[in-house]
Amino acid sequence: MVVFVFISAFKSLKINLVHYSPMSAHSTVIEASTKRGVWGGGNEPLKASYGKLMMWFFLLSDIFTFAAFLISYLAIRVSYPAYAGAAETFTGSNEYWPVPELVFEALPFLHGVHAPLIFVGIMTFILIASSVTMVLAVEAGHRNDRNDVVKWMLWTLLGGITFLSCQAWEWSHFIHGTDGGSMLTYVNGLGQNVSETVFGANLMVNEYGPASFAQLFFFITGFHGFHVTIGVFLLFLCFYQAAVGIYDKRGHYEMVEKIGLYWHFVDLVWVFVFTLFYLI
């Protein structure tokens, strides 16, 4: 259902892909929507086009999905005691929830440097910046300014790819862990009670905190990263179609606006992920 609504948002995209296949390249492009009557789908309820409406309702359903994830995080978070000792003596344990700034404190190329939350701060900045360039692309689309659309779409695309690369590094570091690891007692996959030094994280055990800490990290940032990946594909599509003039021929730049909505939503979710995972 959700997937259907999401695909519906790109309805006009599909039509135009057909028009631009080599066979029909020289045939007349029929503007379907303007020729339709009120009862044939020609009117626009809520003064928004079909695609934009579908995008909004898809985003609403996605808000609920992410909210369910994040509120579950909150529930599991308050069901554990928080680490209350000094920052210098922090060690991971599955008895208490870790302090985020003591877990996420590494930087690429700077091994051993204690830089709490700096990297994730940079990631947040990149995503907000790409959201700004996206809104500038939408604004240029309203003015039918192809050059500006292409320029800002390219910046947005670069921002999206950079963010994904940062997240790949963040995951890799989280999975491989620190030099020292943590001494943990836990029940392993065979049902045995074991005490050993654990390095990094997987879905069974992790050196930072309770098993659910890493599980939630993987699921929530992973699901968000999946959205960013789809977003990057859509951004590229939009950048390409704007650059070759498909939107000029179509007569409007609404696709930029629809993909923009999706991209801002990805930024919106990250704002909440950032607060819940890295600040609280």
Next chain:
Amino acid sequence: MEIQDTKSTLQVTPRNEDKIKKIWKTALILLAITVSEFIMAFTMDRGILLYTLFILLTIWKAKYIMMEFMHLGDEAKPLFYSIIVPLIFLIWLVIALVKEGSDIFLMRW
């Protein structure tokens, strides 16, 4: 070859500098809120006050993104409310699950 035949037929409107200025202003506000969250994370004591402030600032940022970047405020009122009103359900979900979590905490420790 059909790609080369794409001379623009649309009228390009010149830039509206006020609009672009407003976008950058919103971006600066978002950046300023994020920076202040950072400063608070390192200077204030962890506790319910700090967490409440974080969540309020996050919702404030979300408002800016939805209203200024996604232009939800400019949509027709019924569309605006059909997006905003269902979010009321989330308030109850937060209350219910946080209560559940803290009860599990009391049972476990």
